[in-house]
Amino acid sequence: MTARSPARLALALALAAVALAAPVSALPRLEQPWPARDAVQQQRGDTVRFPSSSPFTPDDIDEDGAVVDPTEAEGTLFLPPGAHAPRSIPAVVMLHGSGGVLWAREMTYGPQLAAMGVAALAVDAFAARRERGTAFIDRLLNITETMLIADAYAALRFLAARPEIDPERVALVGFSYGAMATMYALNAGMARKFVPRGPRFAAHVAFYGPCIARFADSTTTGAPLLMLYGTEDLLVDRARCDEIASDYRWGGSDVTIVAYEGAAHQWDGSWGRRRVGRNLAKCRFRVERDGTVRDLDTYIPMFNPFFRKVILGLCVGDEAYMIGGDDSVRERSNAELGRFLARAFARPR
Secondary structure (H helix, E strand, O other): OOOOHHHHHHHHHHHHHHHHHHHHHHOOOOOOOOOOHHHHOOOOOEEEEEEEEOOOOHHHOOOOOOOOOEEEEEEEEEOOOOOOOOOOEEEEEEEOEOOEOOOOOHHHHHHHHHHOOOEEEEEOOOHHHHHHOOOHHHHHHHOOHHHHHHHHHHHHHHHHOOOOEEEEEEEEEEEOHHHHHHHHOOEHHHHHHHOOOOOOOOEEEEEOOOOOEEEOOOOEOOOOEEEEEEOOOOOOOHHHHHHHHHHHHHHOOOEEEEEEOOOOEOOOOOOOOEEEOOEOOOOOEEEOOOOOEEEOOOOOEOOOHHHHHHHHHHHOEOOOEEEOOOHHHHHHHHHHHHHHHHHHHHOOO
């Protein structure tokens, strides 16, 4: 044995130890059964804040990505327990629906994901913009999908700056209103507006997202998209969703659509079956190449809350839609989400 052999042996053992330890946090247990909700309810996340912006539409953002109406974004961050090697933890950013962050949904998914080895950041776009509206209708008129996208990419930058998070393995998951923003954020033009140079999401997931807007340029970031909806959800127009899925496939993304027979809107909520709200499934918008959002029935551009109110007033129907928690559907969507994220986090970027 040479004089240098013991040093080489020590180095080899150290590298082997790192290689054996890394997969514990690098390979999340997403394809195993999810932990029961009751088992994770005691886990609390940390409130975090990070810089964002509040553009009303994408057209408000300059070509160089200059900040429009600076905003301090807010969210709750759930981290897997224990110590973590640098850049070893994948993450999920969650965008809530029109009812805001829900205990049964974002605040349950967050601890479940953390228990399986994935960091989760539940963004609260409404809490960050209380001055724009606290009543349900005021929030939807004044806090737009574009603002949710701004928070999503701001959250991605925030997570990418944390030492334990792998910036190449961060997914965006949205619910209903947030699912609309999640699908729009897949568009390459939108991504460039919010992050001209920087990270992109590794995957996008839309839970029961109304398929409202199409893009004049359908080029995507290339990340895969999973769309989940219930066949009894009147907010989701399947034909329109098929068109949008075709757009995204043409634009460069793999798209998977899963329909749950008999499921209503918000199957992962705490409510029993009930009819709520008004139906916007008939609304049809187009996002132009410059970022202008235009109603396809009247061709009115959505410049501000007044025009937004006019456009929605003309396209939103009076028919209520059904929501309803369903644990059996939730279990199936958990499994579908877990498989999708596991594949997305495993693929090279």
